[in-house]
Structure formats: structure tokens, C-alpha cells
Amino acid sequence: MSRASEAVSGWDSTGLSILEISHRSPAFEGVVQETERLVRELLNVPDDYSVLFLQGGASMQFCMVPLNFLQKSKKEAVYLDAGHFGEKAIKEAKLFGRVNVIASSKERGYQDIPCDYKIPEDAAYFHCTSNNTIEGTEMFKFPETAVPVVCDMSSDIFSREIDVSKFSLIYAGAQKNTGPAGVTLVIAKNSFLDGVKHAVPSMLDYRIYRDNDSMYNTPPVFAIYTTMLNLQWLKGKGGVNGINSENKAKAQLLYEEIDRNPLFYGSAVKWNRSLMNVTFRMYDPAKEKDFLDFAEKNGMVGIRGYRSVGGFRASLYNALPLSSVQALVDCMKAYAGKHHYNFVPAY
Ligand SMILES: Cc1ncc(COP(=O)(O)O)c(C=O)c1O
16 A cells, blocks of 8 residues: 555656556556566466456456357357356346356355356356355355356455466456456456457457557556555465465454354355355344444444345455454454343244
């Protein structure tokens, strides 16, 4: 944060700010190259993949993926419906072609990620979301298939090791573990991009971004610069493996308290519990507002669950220290200590 703010005051040798330099200047080209190099190093990206910096957030990818890979295709796209954002991706894909929703956990309130399905071999691609940010579920195994796999990794990219070679396209809005909002990371297999033969509007065409080193138009300069700083920080933490150990310790600490504390329960099934977004509720829903007030008075910020889901959500992204999780756990313990009421869960 301090290095980002210093660069706003004056960044290059002439004293120009990162906000006013030309994106075509050699200094900024160096930033883009270094950011790409860090992405490749940290995620072990194979050479036949392109690393692209786009705009429009992950939501833009919901339409860009089917626009490129489904429109004009005789095949259908296969989607896994395991959460709010997957559902949004499905809605957009339907504008461009045939969509087969192969499995859904919607009727179970998205408490789990379906795993019992078979992807048809002739699908254009299979789309999934590796971490369901709102519901607090995470995919720890991805299907083995010859069909190109497209994955929305917005909320767990850089939190753990992934085998990029198993995916044809990965996308992620930056604003969790990557950098500030405004840049969207895409990692795509070149042969998958080259399979697109129809004309696509330039700003929505992955090949244009690739062929112009992500600088077909003015890129989000400050967001890319800050992403570079963040990835340097991550490298200093021992890369994705180093941070993954911390992430596991943080999640374990909180889930243990949720399971131990008689007032709370986890919203997601145990085998899909996310390391990034821990969702939980109280057995007595009438107490949730009271706990939230108590937590806020004790300095907890942002643990209210997503508006459509309710309850609580603690996001434990890479930057959050273990001490913050400990503070929340202490707060839950203190609340339970104050409230020795005999509440018997309804089930
Ligand atoms: C998994 C996932 N996909 C997509 C989105 C939408 O991202 P954006 O706001 O960058 O469009 C989010 C945002 O939180 C997300 O968590």
C-alpha cells in the first residue's frame, strides 16, 4: 500500500506519477512484462499459455467466454451451477448458444459443489467456479476431461497451487488476491484461443489482447502496477505454497471455533468448505443481529453475510493475517461466554 501510494506522488526517473505516465513508455512496458513474469512464475504457467490483463471484471468474462467459444459453435457449452456467480455466467452464456447445466446445487441452497456428473465429450467447453465467494464453497478437485475447462478463479487464485495445464482458460477479477479492482487476469491456452475463427468485437477478442501484449487500448495502468507490487509481496511470502500454509491455518482456526462453539454452525458442507470465505450462521437466527452488533463493537469489519444469504461471512484472503482470525474467534468465544442461554437447535 505504501509503495503504491509513493508511486502516485512520483514514480519514474523524471518524477512523473504512475497516474500520468504513458502506458507506451518503456518504464510501464517493463511493469506489464514484470507482472506477467510474476504470474507465470507464481502459478507455474506453461509456455503455450498467454497471460492477459483485461478490464470489465470477472463479470465481463461471463459474456466474453461464450462470445468467443460458444457463438457460431454447433456444440453446447456445459456449465456447473454451484453458486451466485456461476448462475450469472450461465445467464450470459445463454445469450450466445446452447447451454447444458450439467449439475446444480441450487435447490440445496448452494451448500455444496456437485461432483456427480459426466461432461459430454463433444461439449464446446466446461465452465466452473473454483471458489463460490458468497456461499463459501471451494472446489478441491476438478473434473478430468478432454473437454476444454474454463474456470472462474476470481476468489481463490494465488491462494493455492493449481495445475494450469488442466485448464484451457482461467479468469479472475483482481480484487481479492491479485490486485485492485480494475484489472482482470486471464490465462489462456493458445491453441484454445486459436480455435476461434469467427469475428469478435476487438475489445472482447482474447486474440487481440494476446497479439497486442494486453495493450490494444490503454490498460488499467495503476491497477496493473499495484498487481505487480502485490505479486512481489506474495513471492516474498514463499509464493502460493507459502501463502497456502497460512491460509489453511487461518481457515482451520475459524472452522474449529464454528464447530466447537454451541451457538454457531458452518453454512457449507464440510468437504467443500472454502479456505477463502468462511460462511456461518447461528442456530438461533434471532441472535444474529445481536452478535453482529457485538462483533462490530469489538472491531470486526465486514463479517455480515452476503445480502441474499444472510448470516456471516469472514473472507480470509491472502492479505488477512492470522491475528485477525484469532480476533474473530476470541470475539465468538466472548459472545458465547456472555450468552449461556439454553438454546436447543431445531433439528
Ligand atoms: C467468483 C466470482 N466471480 C465473479 C465475480 C464478479 O467479479 P467482478 O465484480 O470483478 O465483475 C466475483 C466477485 O466477487 C466473484 O467472487
